[in-house]
Amino acid sequence: MANEEAFLVSHIGLSSIQETVLKSMLAVLQGKATARWEYSEAAAPGVLIVNPATPQGAEALKNRASTPQRIIAVFVEDESLVIALPPEVIRLDAPLRVMSTLDVLNAAAMRLATGSGSSTPAIINMPQMQMPPSSFTLALREIAGCSKGVFAIKSSAGDMYFWADEKRVFISAEFVDYAKLHQLTGLKAISVTPGDAAIEQAWALAKPWAGLLWQAGLLAGQGSLLPWLSGDCTYKLRRWPDASLLASRPAFVRLSAHFARSKEWVTPASVAQTTSAKVGDVADYINACSLCGYLIAGERVIAAPPPAAPVVSEEKKSLFGRIRATLGL
Amino acid sequence: MAEYKILITGPMGAGKSTAISAVSEIGVVSTDVKNSDLAQSQKATTTVAMDYGQISLGNGDQLRIYGTPGQERFDFMWSILSRGALGLIILLDSTRPQPLADLNKFLDGFAPLIKETGAVIGVSNKPGGPSIDAYYEVLAARDMMLPLFEVDVRKKEDVLLMVDALLSVLEIR
Numbered sequence: 202m203a204n205e206e207a208f209l210v211s212h213i214g215l216s217s218i219q220e221t222v223l224k225s226m227l228a229v230l231q232g233k234a235t236a237r238w239e240y241s242e243a244a245a246p247g248v249l250i251v252n253p254a255t256p257q258g259a260e261a262l263k264n265r266a267s268t269p270q271r272i273i274a275v276f277v278e279d280e281s282l283v284i285a286l287p288p289e290v291i292r293l294d295a296p297l298r299v300m301s302t303l304d305v306l307n308a309a310a311m312r313l314a315t316g317s318g319s320s321t322p323a324i325i326n327m328p329q330m331q332m333p334p335s336s337f338t339l340a341l342r343e344i345a346g347c348s349k350g351v352f353a354i355k356s357s358a359g360d361m362y363f364w365a366d367e368k369r370v371f372i373s374a375e376f377v378d379y380a381k382l383h384q385l386t387g388l389k390a391i392s393v394t395p396g397d398a399a400i401e402q403a404w405a406l407a408k409p410w411a412g413l414l415w416q417a418g419l420l421a422g423q424g425s426l427l428p429w430l431s432g433d434c435t436y437k438l439r440r441w442p443d444a445s446l447l448a449s450r451p452a453f454v455r456l457s458a459h460f461a462r463s464k465e466w467v468t469p470a471s472v473a474q475t476t477s478a479k480v481g482d483v484a485d486y487i488n489a490c491s492l493c494g495y496l497i498a499g500e501r502v503i504a505a506p507p508p509a510a511p512v513v514s515e516e517k518k519s520l521f522g523r524i525r526a527t528l529g530l
Numbered sequence: 531m532a533e534y535k536i537l538i539t540g541p542m543g544a545g546k547s548t549a550i551s552a553v554s555e556i557g558v559v560s561t562d563v564k565n566s567d568l569a570q571s572q573k574a575t576t577t578v579a580m581d582y583g584q585i586s587l588g589n590g591d592q593l594r595i596y597g598t599p600g601q602e603r604f605d606f607m608w609s610i611l612s613r614g615a616l617g618l619i620i621l622l623d624s625t626r627p628q629p630l631a632d633l634n635k636f637l638d639g640f641a642p643l644i645k646e647t648g649a650v651i652g653v654s655n656k657p658g659g660p661s662i663d664a665y666y667e668v669l670a671a672r673d674m675m676l677p678l679f680e681v682d683v684r685k686k687e688d689v690l691l692m693v694d695a696l697l698s699v700l701e702i703r
């Protein structure tokens with residue numbers, strides 16, 4: 202026996218008869234499999250057998266990235282339901298048979314023992330905003346898309362003036378809490394005529410609008426992509442965000458480096474995967490870059506290939522890590 | 531004991547020595563002399579060979595940070611200092627007569643190093659100088675996508691951001 206500690210196996214979507222068969226097989230396979238296996242009701246076992254023909258099974262398969270350390274074995278009863286299995290899952294054909302189950306358990310045990318989890322990186326699904334964006338977000342998007350003119354967003358909370366030519370904004374003192382602005386309804390971008398005394402006064406206090414768009418963008422999606430952005434699309438940076446903007450979260454410098462690779466377009470999911478950044482951070486970053494106009498959208502990809510992992514030698518990886526640690530980065 | 535090198539370049543007065551002193555754990559070793567080229571910069575002294583700072587990485591390993599001389603007549607030093615460098619930081623001063631031309635000059639002068647490794651650009655931007663977008667247009671015209679920031683090299687966090695960006699670029703090359 203290669204490992205005395207038992208690995209756990211569970212299922213989602215098998216019938217009660219299939220569950221009984223599975224439990225019997227685990228008993229039969231004791232001493233024959235390369236590892237010891239026990240059936241478990243635990244939510245996160247070592248191996249989860251999923252039947253995608255059931256809604257719960259399909260959901261578990263879809264959300265497999267949430268527990269990348271868990272091995273997923275897909276129980277294939279109906280070939281038509283599984284056109285293309287994700288590369289990281291193990292296939293287990295119906296009906297359950299001793300030898301095919303043994304093969305699955307042995308393959309899974311090898312991955313679990315080496316700590317590699319899945320043999321290829323888990324596919325990450327970027328969360329998409331389900332609610333409509335706030336009227337504040339929509340108004341900002343409309344203004345940021347203009348290259349000329351003066352605009353205002355007015356509300357009981359205060360006034361905001363935008364000069365599209367100069368990319369500057371005046372924010373009245375009341376307009377300081379962007380989170381509250383996202384909660385207001387009915388905000389609209391209004392085109393205004395320059396020359397008005399109030400606007401002239403505001404111009405004297407105007408600042409670059411990137412800071413406002415960035416902060417508003419970070420809060421707009423709450424960790425999900427805004428509706429006009431898609432996790433299936435490729436993106437590229439037109440330019441790096443300003444230094445002060447990147448300072449808002451530690452992951453942003455690395456995310457920028459990936460989205461700024463000059464010759465390559467990347468998907469948000471592939472960048473999240475390669476950088477190990479939080480998916481919510483990636484979504485917020487893309488939302489903010491989109492509002493600021495830093496991002497170019499490319500093609501939609503139907504099936505995202507695994508990202509081309511950057512080729513960095515272990516020596517360099519260690520060196521960069523030590524430099525960062527020394528400098529407190 | 532291993533030695534690694536990051537290079538900081540830029541025209542006279544761009545703040546190379548200041549940037550090195552912001553992160554170096556030793557006092558910056560300079561080869562400054564009295565500035566005889568007041569047409570280029572009003573600063574009292576200027577670097578003629580190099581500036582040098584260092585950061586200990588443990589196990590005796592050192593990260594050495596070299597600043598190139600800013601004056602063009604010492605540009606023969608560039609290729610010498612470039613040898614074995616991990617990457618390059620270009621500092622620009624928007625108050626100089628032609629900061630966009632400066633950018634082109636340093637991109638040309640360090641083209642082999644940039645191609646082999648990577649570079650980050652820091653612009654000390656003051657009112658009246660070109661916008662940051664104008665610098666990005668220079669990069670776009672050369673089909674280059676490099677991190678470019680408005681920085682104040684007297685602030686340690688700005689210098690650290692450039693180093694962080696440089697490491698991030700190097701990681702994906």
